[in-house]
Amino acid sequence: MSVTIDQRPVILTGDRTTGPLHLGHYAGSLRNRVALQRSHRQYLLLADTQALTDNASDPAKVRRNILEVALDYLAVGIDPAKTTICVQSGLPALAELTLLYLNFVTVARLERNPTIKDEIQARGFGRDIPAGFLCYPAAQAADITGFRANVVPVGEDQAPLIEQTNEIVRRLNRQIGRDILPEARALIPSVGRLPGVDGRAKMSKSQGNAIPLSATPDAIRDAVRRMYTDPNHLRASDPGTVEGNVVFTYLDAFDEDLATVEDLKARYRRGGLGDAAVKGRLEEILQALLAPIRERRAALAADAGAVLDVLRAGTQDARKTTQATLDDVRAGLGLFAFEPT
Known part of the structure; x- marks a missing residue:
């Protein structure tokens, strides 16, 4: 019996679970995701672990918004039969990949990343930068490579993160001696980031200038x-x-x-x-x-249990995919592996 292998390009995208999504998300990414799920193998990551990098004082907010963001995904037309929706904290392989990748990037390089520099300034961290926030490029590299994504839809301001992911991939592949991980291409949407209704900044719920979905x-x-x-x-x-x-x-x-x-x-x-x-x-x-x-x-919110079932199923599927990547990276680096008892 022959097995059909899905040869479509792999897309990874997602959102931090810090609040419901708004029109800016719809214009910049959501409607594109609905279209792309027909031609790509698409993974949508509910990035709750990443959201903690600057919301560690309020983990309940991050947890609560997992469901809120998932509701927005489904409401705009994301189809769980075509797109795997998964929760970042339920994928332990991503955390281990992040730790491994941090050995292939310097602190100076992380600090030079334009996206990180801008975000640090916008949040007023000064030198009190949460280590998790500074190391976000390595964590995003783990997210992208964990799914072996070829394409990552991002805004133009996020493109330096994809560049840094590819730097880590090249260093790792050189160390291993073969191309164990693919590089990813940034897909910049035709519609840029929408301004808020006040015209003074990007649309943001925290600034009170957003229109929620x-x-x-x-x-x-x-x-x-x-x-x-x-x-x-x-x-x-x-x-x-x-x-x-x-x-x-x-x-x-x-x-x-x-x-x-x-x-x-x-x-x-x-x-x-x-x-x-x-x-x-x-x-x-x-x-x-x-x-x-x-x-x-x-209508979806009236049956939250069904939405959570979608997230459980998607996370379970994604766990197998990301664990397989971790196993390959560990083996390539020659790390000792215990067989499960």
Whole structure:
């Protein structure tokens, strides 16, 4: 009897379990994941261990949001029959791979990683950097290689982490003497990171400028009304600026009628189109987008046990995959292995 081997490229992606997901996640990654699960072997990692690197004082928050993020995944159309959804802390092989990889990277190299430098500054750690946070590039390398991923969808600001993963892979392969692990390619989405509704920073629940995927109609309406536009566009008759105008940024991301969006931009630039009209268009688009997601999420939340069963099954499957990688790495490095009794 012949065995069919899945030759599709392997994708690893995921999210830290620090809160429910929002429109920024949807635009930058979630809708792409729904499409990619048809053409790739996709693993979605609920990164609770990584979330602890700067939330160790509140582990209950991290644990609680495992279910919240999983609900968002399923509500937007992630299919557990096509995508393996798994919990990072349930995959002990990843922790051991991280420890091994830390021998193939220096502290100086970790500190030079642009993504880590920016995050350290944003969080105001100074020199009080949690070791787990500083070592995140090695942990991400373990995540990626644990699944032998070929493709990793990331924002442009995260690309240095993929570069560092490949550095570790090359050093390890040289040490072992053969290509035991594949390098990964960063897949940058066409839609960049969405700004928050205030226009001053990226969309973030902690900054109060995000629109959750579960937002009510009233919450959506209020968020759109508060959106940053052009502060100099005081009257509808005034010429307005589209660049940096959050409403138009969101229309570019979510309105599929490109011709209408371009017409709105032209009218806004020359004067004669008020902010209220443009916001009305955006609200209509967002209400239509989020209503079915919100309804599916509510239905799924009513049977949380079934969602947890999906996570258990996915984690069990992922445990076999990541353990096989660890076994290969350990054998390649010549580490002693005890047979289980």
